[in-house]
Amino acid sequence: MDGRSGLVLLCAISGCAWALLGLAVLGGRLRARRRHLTPEVVGGDTEWRVPEEVLDKIGLGDAAANEEETRQILGRSLRSDDPAVRMASITALGRLAGRFEWAIDGLVEVLVRDADEAVKVATELDRLAPRPGPRLPPLLGHPSSTVRFYAVRLLAGYEPLAARHVPAMIEDRSANVRAAALESLRDVASGETLRCALRLLDDPSPVVRAQAVRTATAVAPLPAASFVVPLLVDRSWWVRNAAREGLVAAGRDVADVLAPALESDDPALRAGAALVMQDIGLVDDLVADVDPGQLERILDAGGGRLRRAASERARHGLHLAPDRPHVEPA
């Protein structure tokens, strides 16, 4: 073939490719129109006609028509080497779990067997509450901390079960499980919650200490406050931040508990307390106070940035905590 023919051929091939792809675009549009599917629906998130896709992918027929066969094929596909097939099978199980108890058992089995897919399985099981509930407590003794973690977190959706089984998990050897136990106890807020949270405030793991602070201040803001204040100078920023957020959530009443911290010799504790006082709106309220002593103590403790922010708010008559009564700047 000479150069000329080559050029013509190249032109023809590329031209045909463009034309064919263009026709494919237009054809797809027209087909969608014929099927009365609006552009927004086709392929969008609002559309998830799952069963056909799942069943196609895992080579399954009508699940309802042949339950036993469905179960067997899913059992095989859950052990596939292809992560996409395993993931599809988990989703299929999640959908079938609406009708079949064995599908819930299948999900629990995957949770126990495969740590890589645990979050996906847990998400499905969470959605199916309360039916998976009785299957969860036995998982709390599983050797894998991943399984124990998800079991503890899932139990947050079952108040009586969580109140009975979760408090013991604060003794778990895994920090993640201990933190998860506190988080679940916070969600169900049982009588044991505060005791468990206060006990773990000096846990060696910062993840657990931070969660203990969040849990304690969530269930009993004021009673927990005096225990939480010392953690404003924890060695971990995450714990310090959780302590600040927890104290702020306790509201204006926490100011009295914090006041001694402003007199502390530790500048970090003073600064932490000042930040909390700023966030609960105390600084803005004190701007109008006739006795500027307390305000000055807070601003001194907070440092230059806190002082500048306070004066900028005062200048514009703004308040950081809008639900508090607005005080005109002095």
Next chain:
Amino acid sequence: MTLESGLRVGVLTCVVYLLLVYGMYIALMVLGHVESRRRRRERRLDNPDVLVGSRFAPGVSVIVPAYCESEGLPAAVRSLLDLEYPVFEVIVVNDGSTDDTVPRLVADIGLVASDVSSRSVVETAPIDGYYRSPTDPRLLVVDKRNGGKADALNAGLNHCRYRYVCAVDADMVFARGALTRAMREIVRDPARVVGLTSYFENARDPAKALPDGVAFAEPDTRPLFAFQTFDYLRAFFNNRMGWARLNFMLCAAGAFQIWRRDLVEELGGWSREYTCEDIEFTFRAHRFLRERGRDYRIACLPDCIGVTEGPDSVVKLVSQRERWQRVILETCWANRRMWFNPRYGTVGALGLPYYLLSEIVAPLFEVLAVVTLLTGAATGLIQWWEFAALTLAITFANSALTTGALLMHDFERRTHRLSGVVRLLALMPLEMIVYRPVMAWARIKGTWRFTRGDKAWHKFERNVRTDAA
């Protein structure tokens, strides 16, 4: 060597180069289709609402670095706060803007000055102050001195509280489901997926292109915007989907990149030594993870997560694209030990050679092609019809690649009306004649500036919003 033989060698070299590059593009497009099809099927299996209502949804810290973005920033922040995702925060970092970025944002969103505590994972330029919303605790504005985009991202990183970091551009307006779609992909394989990027569209005014965060307006078919749309379509649907398939994502786009925070911290944040941060960070992540033998993926979603602002003049466009060319050169040069190095797997064996051919040496061949073909045609050594046929073949091939990407986009989400798609198809052949020479000029300019060691951002003026005018 006579002029004739020189020209023949030149033409032959260009033809071989074109065949090689287009062969590569076609292979990537096919891979992109395979990957896109797989993702589409996987995604249809999932119920998006499961993640939205789940206690297992991982938290995301969205960082918005902003420098002189007073025009578009309030709309971008509002669209971020409207995201439908259970656990996230938005950290806007004003990088020493010289305009009214902060006052305007403060007034528009209703923010108040405040002080906050932060970690110091990465050293950054000093912070002057903070602003917070009294009604929405998810929003924090960090007002710092100028230090560049990477420095602003690092300042944001110091304030992040969640497991994933999502760095976005301040001119983007997001679809409400953007974060859910992205995180759904990550939750499918959280152990391996360390990073993610996604397709987004471009428009003159993003807030008008996606007014309610749900329905996209018709594409802007004015040629300059249509040509940029073609660029984005190919860059995401053909290239990034193909790169993701072979696990050598070369650039998690700066306008929307999600990374696992622990990885960003291990890498010491974003580097301030480069013109742009996104390509360099992606390469550094590859190098770091491959050198430690970790199993990982950087994914790309074939899903439109929002709209970014496209330059509305050729001058602005050239300024943007020459910067992109510079950062590719800077990154490839800095990572030259990865080139063809089997230790770095597909990144070294395929990714870097891809950039070498399609981006680094492209300006040389573009100049060579123009000089040899025009000289050949003018001196009669090449027939004019041969010149026209070659140009036509390239034009068709380029249009075919763009249409392939448009087809994938259409499979994904038919956001545009048929009439808009027809207009886009009709404009495709013009791209090669009108737009590509401008891009070639931008690349030559970028290459020249790279050789001069220029690392300035050369930020172009933001488009003037018609409402503000």
